[in-house]
Amino acid sequence: MLLAVLAVHGGALLLYRQSTAAAADEAFASQVTSQLSLAREAVMRRPPPERDAETKALSSPHFEIGWSASAPPRPSFAADPALASFRDRLVAVEPSLGPDLALGMEGGDDPLHQRDLGGRFRLPDGSFLTFRSAHAPSLARTGAWAYLSTAMAILVGAAAVALMHRIAGPLRDLARLTGEIGRGPTVPIPEAGPDETRDIARSLNAMQGRIHALVSERTQALAAVSHDLRTPISRLRLRLDSVAELTERKAMAADLDDMQAMVDSTLAYLRGDADPEPRRVTNVASVLVSVADTSADTGRDVGYQGPGRALAGVRPVAFRRALENLVDNGVRYGSRVRMHLEVEEAALFVRVDDDGPGIASEDVDRAFAPFSRLEGSRNRHTGGTGLGLTIAKRTIEADGGSLDLSNRPEGGLRAEIRLPRPAAALDTLRHERGALETNGSAISASNAVAAARDMETDR
The missing domain is CATH 3.30.450 (Beta-Lactamase)
Incomplete structure (x- = not known):
């Protein structure tokens, strides 16, 4: 303009x-x-x-x-x-x-x-x-009329800039806030700016209210059904002792295990919509080491390679659950899983590699769909419940990160996690480095004083 x-x-x-x-x-x-x-x-x-x-x-x-x-x-x-x-x-x-x-x-x-x-x-x-x-x-x-005309043009230009700033400012805020819709709680959009912008903001706020009410109602209904299924599953487990045939009892126990896994996965998936766990600065490397050690204790070939300390802002319990889902997925389709951690100034990169068959490139998006299983078997040990990758992706994205799947050139599937490092994590890291440098200087000074005392004693 x-x-x-x-x-x-x-x-x-x-x-x-x-x-x-x-x-x-x-x-x-x-x-x-x-x-x-x-x-x-x-x-x-x-x-x-x-x-x-x-x-x-x-x-x-x-x-x-x-x-x-x-x-x-x-x-x-x-x-x-x-x-x-x-x-x-x-x-x-x-x-x-x-x-x-x-x-x-x-x-x-x-x-x-x-x-x-x-x-x-x-x-x-x-x-x-x-x-x-x-x-x-x-x-x-050049006459005075030219200067007067130029001054008028400058005034009109300044008014145009102010007007467009008044219009563009709310539009930029609207574009930024709408990009956050659907990634957590309701995002209130300020109803400011011209009439058209205020109408759009008002409509988006109303739409968010309707969507969240619908999702909340659906979540509560599914969570109630999944939770109520635990009671009959527990009663059936008690009745297993009355089954005389051992083979039949084992088959029924396996079916109950499948039902219990599906109920637990569904509840974990539904809890992800409103997880009360707060984000905090966490040593991601220690979480990876813990997941690897726990998996190794159960007899699975899971290892970790990377530094011993790397800070990022995550929800520790939810992040650990996401890693366990990725590890379980890798062990289910392969025999070995290796986790790698790379540290950069602004982000952490976690790679979870397995030696399984991988997935077709056209099935990557479908792998993250809820209750979607790329393997056609209904066996829990090969097909799973179809929620592991979904929960992992939702958890990591809720922490501001991203999860991508790709096939490794040497064979197998690679799940790569990118976690941004917020200012709090960087400040904590800088504070720790400063403390180490201060302690190192103090130790050096103390050693110098001790050396001078020893020299005086020798004299």
């Missing part, structure tokens, strides 16, 4: 300048040629000794006429191209002035005549007629 205002102002300024200058120069040219024509006829009627007196009689305070038998000094030409166009206009009005007409801007000691128009042209007898006008072509100078 500002560029449009400036373009319109520039075009209007140019058109106004050209139109008014052309009209003024046309009138000025007619006046100059008329006076020069009258002066030439009057001078040519006089003998040379009387021509000076004649030119003085023809002169006025605003237009001086002079005569010279020889060529007078050539006037100093200004670089303004308006003089060339004005000369062409004079010749066009009075062709008899001829090609010898010369124009220039003459300066004087008088401040009122610093920019006077001067010139000379040859008479038929070889003498020269000179003139000096207190006025000049309008194109040779």
Whole structure:
């Protein structure tokens, strides 16, 4: 909008300048040629000794006429191209002035005549007629109207910037806040700005209320059903002892285990919508080591490679559950899982690699869908419940991170987690480093004092 205002102002300024200058120069040219024509006829009627007196009689305070038998000094030409166009206009009005007409801007000691128009042209007898006008072509100078117009354009531009800032500010806030919708609790959007922006914000707030009410109702219903299923599962486990056949009892126990796993996974998935656990600065490396040790204690081949300390802002219990889901997924389809941790200034990168068959690239998005199992078997040990990757992705994204799946070149699946390091984690890390450096300096100073004491003792 500002560029449009400036373009319109520039075009209007140019058109106004050209139109008014052309009209003024046309009138000025007619006046100059008329006076020069009258002066030439009057001078040519006089003998040379009387021509000076004649030119003085023809002169006025605003237009001086002079005569010279020889060529007078050539006037100093200004670089303004308006003089060339004005000369062409004079010749066009009075062709008899001829090609010898010369124009220039003459300066004087008088401040009122610093920019006077001067010139000379040859008479038929070889003498020269000179003139000096207190006025000049309008194109040779910029009037006060140009400055006033520019000032008005600046004011209009400033108003345009303020107006667009008032419109764009709420729009930027609206775009930023709408990007956070669906990643946690309701995001209140300020109803500010123009009427249209306020209407959009009001509609989005109302839409969020309806969506969260619908999701909450659905979550409560599913959670209640899943929770109530635990009671009949517990009663069936008590009745297993009355089954005499061992094979049948084991099969029923396996089915109950499947049902219990599905109920637990569903409840964990539904609890993720409103997990009360707060985020805090956590040593992610210790969580990875703990998950690896716990898995190794159960006989699974799970290992960890990386530093012993790396801070990030996460929900520790939820993050551990997400890692366990990724490890369980890797062990289920492969025989070995390795976790790697890389530390950068702004983020942590956790890789969970397995040696399984991997997944097709077109199935990556479907792998994160709730209750979606890429393996067609209904066996819990091969197909799972279809919620492990879903819970892991939701948990990590709730902490501001991301989870991506890809196939390893050497075979197997890689789950890569990116965790941003908030300012609190970085501040804690810098504080710890400063404390270590301070302690190191204190220890060095203490050692130096002890060494000096020993040297004094030796003396």
